[in-house]
Amino acid sequence: MNILMVEDNESIVKGLVYMFNKNGMEIIHKSTVDSAIDYIGEKRDFEFVILDVGLPDGDGITLFKEYICDLDIPTIFLTANDDEESIVRALDYGAWDYITKPFSTKELIARINRIIRRTKKTEIITVGDISYDFDKMVVLKNGKEVELTSLELKIVGLMFFNIDKVVNRNIILDKIWEWTGNYVDDHTVTVYFKRIRQKLDTDIIKTVKGVGYRIDKE
Structure with a gap:
């Protein structure tokens, strides 16, 4: 290298x-x-x-x-x-x-x-009972696919791509604009993460108060 x-x-x-x-x-x-x-x-x-x-x-x-x-x-x-x-x-x-x-x-x-x-694109990352498959862009819970919207999948993918690292809320806002072309405010981000947590039925996504969110491998 x-x-x-x-x-x-x-x-x-x-x-x-x-x-x-x-x-x-x-x-x-x-x-x-x-x-x-x-x-x-x-x-x-x-x-x-x-x-x-x-x-x-x-x-x-x-x-x-x-x-x-x-x-x-x-x-x-x-x-x-x-x-x-x-x-x-x-x-x-x-x-x-x-x-x-x-x-x-x-x-x-x-x-x-x-x-x-x-950065390996063929990777499947698993945290607890949740897995993210970067090739297929699907989220699995105990091996069964979790139904998420396209935007929710991208948000979860962003979190898994930055595993063990805080993802700043401003970065999330910018990414949502990039993906959808729609402006969303800080409250909307909070709503998205609430829905994602409910669908995943897990606590792996941690809130870093005043900064953003993170998923830890261990």
């Missing part, structure tokens, strides 16, 4: 190269926003992105939003700044995860491997 890493701290990069190679991963290193943009424009031979938030000539979040987001390539942010605003911005734009400095190399590799498993 080729990983594009945009990071200006040379000691961090050097510390990662050996361990990544040992795990079958090759780092393509860029240290500035401009050099990353040039590389992205010339080549698309990377399958994952590790992106520092603070870079010498700009910020990683803007780089992600303008040049990486539309490529649909899994991205983890590295940040020395763990303030909520930076983290929410990164996740709202579509980042898969973030990790704060200093960090464990083993933890970073474990998170990358977890994301890779989650």
Whole structure:
């Protein structure tokens, strides 16, 4: 696997190269926003992105939003700044995860491997007695299909696609607009999730007060 890493701290990069190679991963290193943009424009031979938030000539979040987001390539942010605003911005734009400095190399590799498993399109994910089949786009309860509307299936799919991760309510609102072309308000999202929970007859969908919803694998 080729990983594009945009990071200006040379000691961090050097510390990662050996361990990544040992795990079958090759780092393509860029240290500035401009050099990353040039590389992205010339080549698309990377399958994952590790992106520092603070870079010498700009910020990683803007780089992600303008040049990486539309490529649909899994991205983890590295940040020395763990303030909520930076983290929410990164996740709202579509980042898969973030990790704060200093960090464990083993933890970073474990998170990358977890994301890779989650991006497999042929996967069936099961939590409790509920399974989501990404190929067939169906929800099963104890092996029997649960009847959901098309929109409800997409919402549940969004939750399973982001397993072990909070899905922000604003992201859900944006997705509903994308799927239906209809504007819905925050209250409508609450109603959708109430109906989904009733149909699934389960408590696997957790509400994160003031933020959104999540489904945990364990």
